[in-house]
Amino acid sequence: MPGSSKHKPRFDVWRALAGAVTVLVFLFLLVPIIAVLPLSFSSGSFLAYPMPGLSLRWYEELLANYKWLLALRNSAIVGIGAAALSTVLGLSAAIAMNGMGKRTKQIISGFLIAPLVMPVIIMAVGLYLFFSNLGLVGTLPGMILAHTVIGTPYVVISASAALQNFDMQLIRAAKSLGASPWMAYRRVMLPIIRPAIVAGALFAFVASFDEVVIVLFLAGPGQVTLPVRLFEGIRDELTPVVIAAAMIMIFVSTGLMALIEWMRRRSVSSRGMS
Template identity: 50%
Template sequence: MPYASPLERVWYWVFRVLCGAVLLFLIAPILVVMPLSFNAEPYFSYPMPGLSLQWYQDLVNNPQWQLGIRNSLIVGAFATTLATTLGTLAALGLSQRKFPMRTLVMSVLISPMIVPVVITAVGMYFFYSDIGLTNTLPGLILAHTALATPFVVITVTATLTAFDHSMTRAAANLGASPWTAFRRVQLPLILPGVISGALFAFVTSFDEVVVVLFIAGPEQRTLPRQMFAGIREQISPTILAAACILVVISIALLTTIELLRRRSERLRGISPA
């Protein structure tokens, strides 16, 4: 900045400090709280008197937390599979050039993300109890699938807008059946988007607590539900241990998505856009 006026220079540094403070605000709460899950004493302040893994032990050994983790994994796995399959098929259909009432259909498919989750939860509580789906794992899986599909539809649609449809036409010209063209040409190219969508779907289900509060009983208690119960009464370090594990999972998923995004950009670089 050789030609900048002094005022501009001051502003430049003020701006940087400001941005640094905002980024710190974003990341600090998560980073500051995580080490406390290794505290030897059940207090939440620094300096810590000693380190210990006892809260993690509690997490693994306590039957209630075990049940929560197991339920969350089961519901998450089924909801992710269902949401990814249904969402990818729908995104493929919606990407067709002449789709009747595309905006309307898309708005309906995205609405579970927009409608306040309490309204969804109360509605499901009324409707699912009428048909006997409350207090069951299948009911919870259906609910979480509905909440997770918008994320799959959005990510796969975004990938498909960058997809060059002449590729599948070329495959068809070379004699591939529609199914082969999809499996061998289109799917590998949109796979990064599909996987990101699946990860989003999993995180949505794995974090969800409001619908669980309304339509699940004690037997369907999930990990977030167990955490929520604890925060309401008295925060225990075990909750922080659970939170810490969730953060590590988020980091792993974020890394995966970032790698997939780069791969997808590289692949797109090859295709004539």
């Protein structure tokens, strides 16, 4: 009948083409990684297929080698320290900007996130020249401060996005009931925006954990981090232990990214229920 005919959904050629291109891009990025990573379980001494057998010998060597353990320890110390400082500075900046005018907020925000768009080599040279006058080159505190510079923008962006949906009337209400400013922020604001704060801190840790160029400029022999040690291993001793170290880096970064996404979805669902 003319009035009751049902239209079948039309096949969207452009959407299908975009989906196919997306799949091809992901395959282009992931297939080389997937093809190389199994070599970390090879029982042979070279990076070659077919593997002579399966073994955990390279992970055992990784955990028994002083250089690799030192690099892993340095990465953990610098990453945790930079994430903690970035969280304090980034959250403070986001709260301060939340009460500013739009124009002032844009100017300060652009200044704070500049390390994300600045070429890393220029920032590394600038930090080296500045820290060399302070005696911080070749020290872990210098590394932590340098990585704080690249980690703080992530916290600023994450916390600022959360504060846009925060009702400042809650802070005023807490103060009217006798709460001090510190207590109002600690007991009212921070619990509500905690997922965004933790996500920013995790982003700062991942940025520090994967950084190479700044470390090459600032680190001494005792401050080499895992990415730099991995770079040296590729250049000097290309054995499956390098792939084992890369596996650890990939699992740490992927796990933290998955945790950030889980926290984001949980935060969105909790806001939808409230």
